[in-house]
Amino acid sequence: MSMIEFRDVQKYYGNFHALKDVNLKIDKGETVVLIGPSGSGKSTLARTVNGLETIQEGQLIVNGHDIADKTTDINLIRKDVGMVFQHFNLYANKDVLENIMLAPRIILKLDEEENKKQAMNLLDQVGLADKAHNMPSQISGGQKQRVAIARSLAMKPRCMLFDEPTSALDPEMIDDVLNVIKYVTNQGDMTSLIVTHEMGFAQEVANRVIFMDQGQILEDEPTDKFYNHPENERARQFLSKIIKH
């Protein structure tokens, strides 16, 4: 059964056609990596899935709800769809523990004691239990991103969106974050959509790789096939440039 389904989706910023005829189905439990040059629409596509960007035409079904339908309560979808941002976006006025506990408290009405136990447990999983009472400004970028992942997981999402999660990190921080993401994608039937430039990582975790350019999906293949024989000429070019380094 599909978790995310784009049907003939069009997205415009004014006159700029940001997403063109996007058709895409992501099944429950799948890990899909989205690659492509800057400005190709990868982030935009990921951000439409939880309604941070609106679409102008077509249908976008997430977890059984049509996002484009005005009567859909977007907040009901969002609580099941976690998002991890390039710039972490930890709540600057809350400490690490409170960053994780806030949404479960006010949205899921989780019991305070249980909430705290869960938060500490998640911090433990991302290796940051000792940072529970630090403010976001007091921890490193890599630590922030791991807290951000824990914050998303606290809502027990069925689906995770990672929008260039390592692009703003120092090179030596990247591995820790990628390991946590790998761990997350392997949990139960978690569905993940990952926008990234980390090609090695993509090859390791992805079931499928999608290549986008100029707002269009040009290639959508199982990971091995994509890396070995990309059919699309533009994808081949992109791959050869990126793999060289």
Added chain:
Amino acid sequence: MINLLSSNWHAFISGFGWTLLSSVLALFFSLIIGSLFAILEVVPSKILRIIGNVYVEVFRNIPLLVITMFFYLVIPLYVVKINGFTAGTIGLTIYTSAFIAETVRAGINSVDIGQMEAARSQGMTFWQAMRYIVLPQAFKYVIPPLGNQFVNLVKNSSVLAFVAGFDLMYQGNAIASQTFETVNTYIIVGLFYLVITLPISYYMQHLERKLA
């Protein structure tokens, strides 16, 4: 000057009291009204944004004296009888609230958009995100300019003198015209204003350091 002060002590103190009361009331209500209109200016609904914008632009760009005169002369004529003190305080509140709205709006806009997006992406409503994440951060940015608005408000309360509000300025005018000690009277009036404004300035600086 000591003589002037002691022989008119009662008038000065009562003027000081009314000025203080008017300032406190106007400060309290303009902070609430101003914050509400600031939020109206940033909500997703276009209609509400326009309402917020019109309010701010209208009252920010009319002289305080004109707004106050309006409440003093027009409201009693058509709506309800109010005295000079009430009219002056309402005028002061509305005028100041427009500036506070602009200040708070600027504070809200200076909070990184990612904060709102993260909160929304977790399923919070716009209002929950505002309440728990954006506004607490916005108020930190807003404290220094807000301090300025509060000091301005106290000084602007002298507008009550024009509508018989019995405030410090009103009493000063009366004492000056009775005693002909014009200069000394206004020096004393000025000192009384400092008694209110200096603590505000210092408290705001303290708050700024504490939250920084």
